[in-house]
Amino acid sequence: MNSAATATSEPGHRAKPRPRRRELREVTLLVATFVVVLGVGALRPSFMSFSNIEFMVLSSVVLGLVGISQTFVIITRGIDLSVSAVLGLSAMVFGLLSTTSSMPLWQVLPLCMAMGAVLGCLNGFLVAWLKIPPIIATLGTYSLYGGLTFIYSNGLQVDQVSPDFAAFGNGNLIPFLPVPTPVLALIAVATAAWFVLNHMKFGRNILAIGNNAAAAYNAGISVRRTLLAVYTISGALAAFAGLVFVAYTGSATATTGTGDHVELQSIAIALIGGTAIAGGRGNLAGTVIGSVFLSVVITALVFLQVPAIWYSAGEGLMILAAVTLGARRSSNP
Amino acid sequence: MSRTSGLLAAAGIDKRFGANSVLRNVSLSLAPGEVHTLMGENGAGKSTLFRILAGIHQPDAGQISLDGAALDLRNPSAAYGHGIYLVPQEPALLKELSVAENMFLGMLPTRGRFPSRIDWKTIRGQAQDALSALGLDVDVRDDAKHLSIAQQQLVECAKALLRGCRIILFDEPTSPLTGREVGILFAIMRRLRGQGCTLGFISHRMEEVSEISDRVSVLRDGAVTDEVGRDGFDRARLVRAMVGREVIFDRRRVRREAQGEPVLSVRGLAHAPVFSGVDFDVRPGEILGFSGLIGSGRTEIAEAVCGLRAKSGGSVMLAGRDISTSSIGDIIEAGLVYVPEDRARHGVILPMSIRDNATAGQIGRLQRKSGILNRGREIAIANDTMHRYQVRARGIDQPAGQLSGGNQQKIVFGKWMSTNPKVAILDEPTRGVDVGAKDEIYRLIEELSAQGMAIVVISSELEELIVLCDRVIAIYGGKIAAELKGADVTAARVGAAFLGAEAH
């Protein structure tokens, strides 16, 4: 609260070299994940079977993808609640196109992502140009895009997708490498996101805006264009997650995404991963590992025969724990 | 760095914010190789003028030109393009980013084609070189949040140089700095001037102005009232130009040795590592000075005494009552108030009315048993504050944000004084306040003291402590380093306490 008064060193010389505090949340999470896997695995050996581990990783992919874009948005001090609606719409468009038309995968994929980008772009416009607080702007578009899904689907649902689509969701892209394509996609997207955030101007501009938008503007960074791009990417990635979802599950309904509260869960994993809700600081590796961690914990609850009704409570407690642990560490000046 | 000579001129500048006319037909020219100082009361429009020159605001009318060529400064980066850089009063470094990145903000060099990567090595190297050139020893990889305000200002200077800016405007840089830090800043300003840079400077402190300036322009109510060259400096003339009347300010209070029981008594106050072992007493009618550098712990001690900040040990007795564990509200109720130095952040709530602000310190007392506020008393208190401190406003329902800075400060002052405290701690009561208002505030403090209030004044201005205080405590490194009273409160001794403290 009193940061103005806490500067203690003098100019010209530093009293002591400060240890540079870097909280390595991703390492903490990785350790925690292993602890859970080993612990539950000791009680229920099948928990550690390859197929179960593959499943736990695979089932975190969709959330992980959305979490990455959510991380970018949160770094700018924003929030994107519309991701789940975009995901649902994209899943529906992709699924219906794959069953009702003969468009090949390589055409449908960019089409859906472009659609997601357009929807995200509208969010960006509302936030950056019309100055609507992100939580309100994306709450509004959440209703709008959710409605679009209903109108588009007209009561239909996707029950199965064509084989090449299904192969995209379940097969291995590289033969002899037992890593399913969605996991590869997540790794690729996460690596690209990490590169953008740490080694490209665009990424640094995002961080600068999250720290202090006015200062960034004064330094010649186009705040509005950057925000527009961040929300656009968020929409495109959510759409991509929708594709992965359909390809993996083979089904989509009008409440896909919104019904599963992907928007809240993606925020949750970003926070568990160590991204600060106040913006300016983000941890992509943490987000990705956070999504795996969430999936591992929920699966562990099943294996430990905890009644299903308590899963969401577990999720809530986990967010609280992650956030309070983070607050403890960063509250020291 | 191959720039033109850099004669920056503004002509006929008008600027309004909503209904407020801030600048009216202002003309100013900054010549290369000179330090041109802008003086003026709060709300005179100094910062606005600099911000217009730096492209942050756009004028409603008028023209800015560089070496005779008209400029269109639609945003700060356009200004950088013409070599103009503004060092803001409170440097806006991005806390979570490294110092090096902050310095290259908005112009990060990249290498490679696509995707072009940020060239971190070059950034770090150049940033370190630029800081070393200014004599600042900071690890550029460190996060900016670890720098002091003074360090941040020097980083801002380095930023300007990195951008090849030769016209650097300093918006009141010295008010958060200690004397020693000001010395370092001035040395750098002189070096820049020697290199042919054009420097703009805003300050309230007369000594600083006469020390560094080659030319002074005075603004009053949005218009230039005087402009003098170095040889024409005359304190009285400048002050008159600023306030529009004569001000006598070599006044000195008759120092008193207050008697009687201490009304506030602090023992063993500690909160490691910020401060520890703090003991002091204040008696009714006494003005106690707290001297010390920013970051010495003086503000933290005061806030801990007033319950605004956690403490790990020690006791605070107010009029014989232990208030060490009381809440802030109870402490104010018991008669101890702290008037913070940062008006905009801690003092006044800009969107709320004068009435709401003036009564904000005593909501509890205005409440009836039902919890409903006594409107009549609220109005009475607000009117009384307006009257007693001569606040210039349309009425008590005007939002505080529409008032000038000086009038806001008066309301802040009135807000805490209207709670009728026994002890008041005033933190930098004249920070960022112009000469005329300063004089008025000194008079008010003396008046309150004469009525028997015990007052603690925290200040980093030597002159202020000597003019006002009966007794001065020097704080260094979170501890009481020296105590001076009576005849010992002289410029030499208080100055020595600063120096002595620094020798530790």
Next chain:
Amino acid sequence: MKPLIKMLLVSASLGAMATAAHAQMSIDTSKTIKVAMVPKLIGLSVFKANEQGAIEAAKSLNINFLYTGPVTASAQGQVDIINSLVARKFDAITVTSNNPTELAPSLKRAMAQGIAVVSYDSDVSPDARDFFIQNTAYPAMGKALVDSVEAYAGPNAQVAILSSTPDAAIQNAWLGAVKTYMAATYPNMKVVTTQYGQSSPSLSLSAGLNILHAYPQVTAIIAPDGAAEVGAAAAIEKLGMQGKVFATGASDPNSIRQYVKDGVIKASPLWDEVGEGKLVMYVARLAANHALKPDDTFTVPGLGTYTVNNKVIIFSEPLVFTAENIDKYNF
């Protein structure tokens, strides 16, 4: 094998009976009436199939038909819609409810204004509707589900249940019937876990995978919910456990066609949703005409003769989809 074959025979003979029936009641269709069909939510293909049948029937019955429902499966959303239908002076409202009791007050208000209320699929409280069309008798459905498990996973099957939500009325009724019948008929069959898919495809799939990982002894999954059965089947297929674990449930043929053909689902009971939609319109027309008594019989051309028993009409015996017959149904 035996019970299943018997069941198939029963449903086949029922169909034969229906076509053989002749006694046709004349329905007064002189006046155009407005009838609304309110599903649990719009956007699910099972309800869409009802709509398909209803539209067909509405034409011949001189009905001005409207299909409208909430976007999420919420009772509140349905109440809002029912209230608006009352205000718009519909002649009959047909509804499958998200909650039996929450809808009751607004349906009672509709009845008080002379609007005929017909519930189908999921019932509302008996005093809040004129007639209820039950898809199929609960014990019959429970029996069909358990029998299909026994047929392929044997009488000692370890069964997992994957339902929609803990308080889904119709699912709970079926599961109750499943457990009763199981306990009475196959004492060695056991339910080892109950999980919920919230009627969401993704959550159902996760729950299905979780079941298979966490309970390796499971040999059959009973998933009496559209999304749940698909999720369970997809989970079995993903893990390559076709032939080791069998899924059954209550889902429309289009959703499970692929899995039935792949052998993950051998038999899955449901009923003819399109036909049910037709029947709903007939009953709505009759109720609006005040031509139906609480205990009555009537005949629907193309569907058969139905008995009204204390305002309840059972649509049919379970219709069991298998690899042989599934291509005959498209909904």
Next chain:
Amino acid sequence: MKYLFPRQPWDRALVAILVALFSGFCIFTPGFYDGFHGTLAITEEFLPFGFVALGLSVVILTGGIDLSVGSISGLAAVIMAILIKSYGLNTWLAVLLAIGAGGGLGWLNGQIITRLRVEPLIATLSTNFIYSSIAIALAGASPPYGFGPAFGELGTGALAGWVPVQLVIFIVLAIGFSGLITRTGYGRRLVMIGYNRDAAHYAGVSVASVERRAYCISGIMAAFAGIVLASYYDAVRADMGDILLLTSITMVVLGGISIFGGEGGILGVTLAVMILGVLRQGMLIAGFSDMVTTMLIGAILLSSIAIKNLFSSRGFDLGSIIRRLSSLRPPERMAPRS
């Protein structure tokens, strides 16, 4: 009563919109105007949102948010139902206890936010998960229903046969909340915190305790909404509050309360409750489907804030509109200071 008359341009605009909407529906939508009582009875369909919105207003005025209102109302209703059905408690005693439970849950939110220093958004997101789990667990497979006609009066009854009980309670509560915010010391502190928490802290306001009480109030109102819903439906469900959140936030924001805290009043919220309620019911009666209505509410939320941002503190005159639209520079927020 003078202060009840809308003085803010925003409130006046809301009044105009409400009047236009209402008369528009009365004229163009057959079935909307259903006699005086029938039309008033429409309010029963949406006032539970309004109760939540009143409580949320208090939280949003402090600059916070409460995402757990939906699960609190579901949980409170389930608690009440169980107390009545399983423990045979007197209905009204059970209602009181359930409202108390709602207050307790809100208080717990406040504790997490102020003691653990968790962002309100995150804290209430987490407790939303937790509370809904508890509600589902308590409700079990067949949640109780049927609480008797006396209890039903709360949700569907009408005073003197024509004024819905819900409406009477809402008006009383709205006046009470308006007084709480504008007239009491607590309200003053609330607004101070919303505008500038640091300044409030320095002025001796116990920020944490004011906030805790705000979340407590929000919890109480959410619980009350849940109980009204239970009465209206004569049944409870664990997830019956889920639909409350988005619409209630929309009502608060459309009502002119700034999501950043401090600014706005209850009059605006009351008007927004009526506008959104009338709009939704009117659209449904006019035959628009649920999703079109939902989309429209989303669009209204966006355009209302956009309009407010474009023209805030600059009045609604044509000149300023043109100026704002022609200038694409970011607004200069900083007050001039030197």
